[in-house]
Amino acid sequence: MKILATYNLKGGVGKTAAAVNLAYLSARDGYRTLVWDLDPQAAATFYFRIRPRVRGGGRGLVRGRQALDAAIKGTDFENLDLLPADFSYRKMDFALSHLKKPAHTLLRLIRPLAQEYDFLFLDCAPSISLVSENVFHAADALLVPIIPTTLSIRTYDQVREFMARANLMHATLLPFFSMVESVNLLHQETMEVLTRERPGVLRSQIPHATQVERMGVHRAPLGSYAGRSRPALAYEGLWEEIKTRL
Amino acid sequence: MSFEVPGSVRLDVLKAALSGDLEGLRISEEKPASCVRSYYDSFDWRLYRAGVVLEEEICGEEARLCWRNRESGRLERYQRIGTVPRFAWDLPMGPVRDRLEPVLEMRALQPLARVQVGSTTLRVLNSDDKTVLRLELEDACLLHTDGTQGAALGACLRVVPVKGYDKPPATVLGVIRGVLGLSQAPDGLLDQALRAAGRRPGDYSAKLDIRLDPGMPAAEAARTILGVLLDVVVANEAGTRADLDSEFLHDFRVAVRRARSALSQLRKALPPSLVERFAPELRWLGQITGPTRDLDVYLLTFGDYQAALPPGVREDVLPLREFLQRHQRQEHQSLVRALDSGRYATLRSAWREFVEGRAPAADPGPHAECAILEIASRQIWRDYRRVVREGSAISDDSPATGLHELRKSCKKLRYALELFLALYPPKATRKLIKFLKALQDNLGEFQDLEVQADALKRLAAQMMREGQVQADTLLAMGMLVEALMLRKQAAREAFAGHWSTFTGRENRQLYKDVFDRRGDCGEVA
Numbered sequence: 001m002k003i004l005a006t007y008n009l010k011g012g013v014g015k016t017a018a019a020v021n022l023a024y025l026s027a028r029d030g031y032r033t034l035v036w037d038l039d040p041q042a043a044a045t046f047y048f049r050i051r052p053r054v055r056g057g058g059r060g061l062v063r064g065r066q067a068l069d070a071a072i073k074g075t076d077f078e079n080l081d082l083l084p085a086d087f088s089y090r091k092m093d094f095a096l097s098h099l100k101k102p103a104h105t106l107l108r109l110i111r112p113l114a115q116e117y118d119f120l121f122l123d124c125a126p127s128i129s130l131v132s133e134n135v136f137h138a139a140d141a142l143l144v145p146i147i148p149t150t151l152s153i154r155t156y157d158q159v160r161e162f163m164a165r166a167n168l169m170h171a172t173l174l175p176f177f178s179m180v181e182s183v184n185l186l187h188q189e190t191m192e193v194l195t196r197e198r199p200g201v202l203r204s205q206i207p208h209a210t211q212v213e214r215m216g217v218h219r220a221p222l223g224s225y226a227g228r229s230r231p232a233l234a235y236e237g238l239w240e241e242i243k244t245r246l
Numbered sequence: 247m248s249f250e251v252p253g254s255v256r257l258d259v260l261k262a263a264l265s266g267d268l269e270g271l272r273i274s275e276e277k278p279a280s281c282v283r284s285y286y287d288s289f290d291w292r293l294y295r296a297g298v299v300l301e302e303e304i305c306g307e308e309a310r311l312c313w314r315n316r317e318s319g320r321l322e323r324y325q326r327i328g329t330v331p332r333f334a335w336d337l338p339m340g341p342v343r344d345r346l347e348p349v350l351e352m353r354a355l356q357p358l359a360r361v362q363v364g365s366t367t368l369r370v371l372n373s374d375d376k377t378v379l380r381l382e383l384e385d386a387c388l389l390h391t392d393g394t395q396g397a398a399l400g401a402c403l404r405v406v407p408v409k410g411y412d413k414p415p416a417t418v419l420g421v422i423r424g425v426l427g428l429s430q431a432p433d434g435l436l437d438q439a440l441r442a443a444g445r446r447p448g449d450y451s452a453k454l455d456i457r458l459d460p461g462m463p464a465a466e467a468a469r470t471i472l473g474v475l476l477d478v479v480v481a482n483e484a485g486t487r488a489d490l491d492s493e494f495l496h497d498f499r500v501a502v503r504r505a506r507s508a509l510s511q512l513r514k515a516l517p518p519s520l521v522e523r524f525a526p527e528l529r530w531l532g533q534i535t536g537p538t539r540d541l542d543v544y545l546l547t548f549g550d551y552q553a554a555l556p557p558g559v560r561e562d563v564l565p566l567r568e569f570l571q572r573h574q575r576q577e578h579q580s581l582v583r584a585l586d587s588g589r590y591a592t593l594r595s596a597w598r599e600f601v602e603g604r605a606p607a608a609d610p611g612p613h614a615e616c617a618i619l620e621i622a623s624r625q626i627w628r629d630y631r632r633v634v635r636e637g638s639a640i641s642d643d644s645p646a647t648g649l650h651e652l653r654k655s656c657k658k659l660r661y662a663l664e665l666f667l668a669l670y671p672p673k674a675t676r677k678l679i680k681f682l683k684a685l686q687d688n689l690g691e692f693q694d695l696e697v698q699a700d701a702l703k704r705l706a707a708q709m710m711r712e713g714q715v716q717a718d719t720l721l722a723m724g725m726l727v728e729a730l731m732l733r734k735q736a737a738r739e740a741f742a743g744h745w746s747t748f749t750g751r752e753n754r755q756l757y758k759d760v761f762d763r764r765g766d767c768g769e770v771a
Contacts, residue, residue: 030310030324030341049376073410076369076377078321081409118341219375 001114002246004121005139005171010155011126014145014178016043017212017222018235019123022143024221025239027080031118034072034081038092038135039125042085048075049219050084057088059095062105068113077224081117093130106134128162136168141246145178145206148190174245176202176238202245204238207231247419248319249428251401257366257383260403263425264381268370269417271378276367281305282389284360285436286330288353289485289494294447296349299436300342302330311342319404319434330355333491352546354491359439360389361399370414378411379418386435388442397442402431450481452497454504458668460619464515465610467618468508471665473601475505480594486535487585489578492542499539502531507661511625515616517608520600527593534584541574544701554729555722562722569709620763622666627761629659637745646696649741653689656682674760681753688737688744695734699727 004022006015019035027033037044042052050073056066072081096102110120124135136142144159146152156175163169175198181187195201206212209231211222218225222232264273284302287293293300299314303324311330313323325340334350337343363386370379382404388396403422407415422428440447456474458467478501485494506528513521548567552560584590599605613621636652660682667675706723709715747753 029326032323032341049374051374071410074408079324 001117002119002141003110003139004119004141004143004242005124005135006121006143006145007124007132007135007159008144008146008152008155009126009128009159010147010152013126013147013152014206014212015126016047016123017215018143018145018178018206018238019121020044020047020215021222021232021235022239022242023080023119023121024077024223025236026119026121027077028223030079032079032081032116033119033121034083034113034117035121035123036083037085037123038089038131039085039123040087040090041125042087044123045082045084047215047219047221048073048082050075050082052085052087054084054086054088057086058092059088061109062092062095062099064109068109069116076220089125089131096130096134102130103133104137106131107138110138128159133166133168136163136166136171139171141172141174141242143242144173144175146175146194146201147179148177148187148194150190153190153194172245173200174202174242175200177205179208180205181208202238202241204234204241206234206238247405248431248434249403249405249422250431251383251403251428253401255401255426255428260381260383260426261368263421264368264370264418266421266425268414268421270373271370271414271417274369274371276369278364278366279305280362280364282360282362283435284330285358285439286355287358288350289356289490290353290450290452290497291448292349292351292353294436298345298349299434300346300355301436302327311337313342313345316434316436320406330357352491353493356490358445359436359443360391361386361435361439362389362395363435370418372411372414378408379414380406380408381418382406384435386439388439399435399438399442402435403428452493452500454478454664454667456665456668458618458666460617460669462618463614464512464616464618464621465614467621468512468515469601469603471508471512472505472597475501475508476594476597476601479505483585487582492539492546495535495539495542495581499532499535502528502535504661504665506532507658508665511662511665512621513611514613515611515618515621516614517610519608520605521611524593524597527589530589531593534581538574538577538581540701541570541577544570544698544705545574547698551726555725559718559722559725562716562718563726565715565719566705566709566723569705569712618666619669622662622669623761623763626659626662626666627757627763629655629662630757630761633659634749637749640741640745642742646692649689649692649738653686653693656686656689660686670760674756678753678756678760681748681750685744685748688740692734692737692741695730695737699730699734702727702730 006019006022008015016037016039023033023035035044035048037052045052054061054066054071060066061068061071068083072083074081096105099105113120122135122139124132144156146156160173163173177191180191191205207230209229211226211229212231214226215222222229222235226232261273261275282304284304286300286302294316297316299312299316299319301312301314303310303312309327309329310324311327312321314321323341323345325337325342327337331337332354333352334343334347334355337346363384365382365384368381368383369377370381372378383401384404385401386399388399390396405415405419405422437447454474456471458470462470479498482494482498482501485491486498489495506525509516509521509524509528545567548570551566552563555563596605633652633655636648636655640648640652660679663675663679663682702723706715706720709719
């Protein structure tokens with residue numbers, strides 16, 4: 001099982017959209033796919049029309065009282081399941097901090113699922129916390145959506161520094177440009193600079209598009225209602241590129 | 247879970263029945279879909295036996311290879327494909343290939359049956375419009391090879407639960423069973439299609455199934471055994487000729503070797519003229535099939551060869567594979583010519599005449615009327631004693647020839663155990679074969695590695711004679727020989743351990759209890 005996490009310290013950059021749409025494509029490829037919505041905002045859970053509730057809450061999960069598998073829900077799509085968010089996840093740091101080896105707890109909980117799934121997508125809340133540290137330990141690759149603005153690049157650098165300092169660089173860092181406006185000159189310039197100065201940025205870019213925003217109306221992955229749209233094709237390109245980098 | 251659907255229950259009947267009280271759930275109907283499913287398996291039904299259904303499903307322009315659980319019908323994996331490959335290793339990397347490769351190994355996929363399926367999916371939705379259960383109503387008919395429609399296979403209703411939603415299935419199943427009165431389908435679409443196409447699942451297995459009765463006269467038992475072996479030879483003939491995969495020839499050869507072994511072990515029970523006639527012909531069959539099999543084995547182990555080399559030189563050895571492939575094709579052509587010969591046709595028909603009791607009358611063998619149990623037990627006991635004698639004479643510094651002789655004797659013993667399996671308690675024979683197999687694996691590895699190393703040296707010389715071989719290729723082959731010799735040394739060192747297990751108390755006692763018996767008939771001079 002490969003574990004991919006969509007992560008950024010900054011919010012509203014397209015993390016959840018990426019997790020949901022990439023997971024949809026992974027399942028469509030035939031891979032048994034699971035999304036764990038770790039964000040108490042529960043956006044990924046909402047997109048799949050699933051109720052954001054886990055029996056025993058985040059504390060029950062991390063303490064091992066409730067098996068992860070029992071909390072999993074099937075989505076409307078073949079091969080695609082979701083471990084829902086729960087409002088109690090906001091206190092997950094606190095629950096984790098009381099355990100032995102708190103930064104490795106998530107990985108330990110996830111391990112039994114390795115036989116059930118080929119890909120696990122972790123959709124993380126925008127923060128640097130004990131939960132995100134757990135995610136860094138567990139993930140094979142970190143997918144970092146970046147809006148091409150100065151501020152976004154600053155936060156991306158902060159993440160890289162944090163990971164280097166905390167000795168967490170075993171996961172492949174896969175940054176990609178998200179919510180790109182083709183007519184925005186600043187976006188174009190920023191992308192050019194970043195691509196030149198920080199190698200490893202993926203070639204695929206996700207455009208800023210209303211079809212993506214409409215995921216909230218359809219409550220479904222983009223590919224299921226606008227499969228031939230520009231952003232849907234962009235996610236397909238991104239998914240193909242990610243697979244070659246794993 | 248699948249239900250049989252009688253003709254009277256159509257989609258509207260189903261919908262009407264489900265429109266009643268569903269406790270806040272509602273039904274949504276998807277557009278009807280039509281697709282063609284082609285089922286595949288290996289000649290020896292590896293997938294069927296593993297509880298798997300492998301199907302190519304073409305819906306519109308999209309083709310995908312689906313891996314289903316045969317019992318539940320659940321789609322476990324799928325992978326989009328262009329065409330169905332012959333071998334698992336020809337499939338692009340993906341979820342189906344991951345599962346398929348270890349089950350199918352070196353066997354080719356062969357089409358079993360093709361069906362046209364019309365389906366309608368009903369989704370059971372909760373108040374969030376979330377699907378909590380899927381109902382798939384399928385109507386299928388067999389497709390002939392020319393694409394025309396054949397027998398109707400009946401309709402079926404599949405209930406596909408959604409993980410984490412346990413309540414809706416109970417409610418809906420209540421309606422299906424109670425209101426509609428449907429009962430569970432006894433088997434899936436594959437089984438129905440196979441029945442309609444006149445195929446019997448598992449009709450071939452490389453495992454012997456010889457039914458013998460302990461009191462059976464030895465001559466009759468010999469005829470039964472040779473009959474089963476002839477069936478195996480015939481079953482594998484077409485696949486061997488067409489070279490569909492390496493295992494047709496392998497099974498063909500094993501059956502021939504077993505027949506030779508049966509002929510020798512039961513020679514006193516058979517007419518002497520018959521033994522005299524068949525023995526050289528079976529030996530000939532072994533000889534004409536040998537060279538192709540040797541090359542097949544080198545090609546099958548080529549991947550391991552490559553993996554044994556450092557990454558930088560793995561490409562260098564590719565010309566060897568081309569060389570092996572070219573020679574395999576040539577040898578296979580000679581093999582086909584031999585199978586087309588009058589000599590083979592005569593052998594086959596004489597063999598058939600014998601097993602069907604139509605052979606010209608001949609003097610029976612001296613033990614023809616003895617009970618097979620006695621003959622077999624005496625024979626196995628003698629074979630076992632020979633193995634013990636030869637093995638005990640081997641010390642850490644004995645030459646390789648002793649081990650090779652022991653390997654041959656073990657093989658004889660194994661054949662005897664397998665041919666006469668039906669005569670003994672299964673629990674005992676399972677154990678005996680397990681002990682023997684462990685020893686044989688060690689001896690086989692030792693011998694194979696030596697043969698392979700010698701073959702590589704010979705092939706290198708042959709490649710040089712045939713011209714155009716790069717020094718890099720020869721150097722890589724030299725490294726391979728070295729790696730094989732190291733492994734051979736390790737196998738030699740492991741022999742003592744295997745031998746002491748084989749001669750352990752439990753195994754010795756088993757042989758004594760099961761086979762050491764005295765009788766009038768088994769006393770062979």
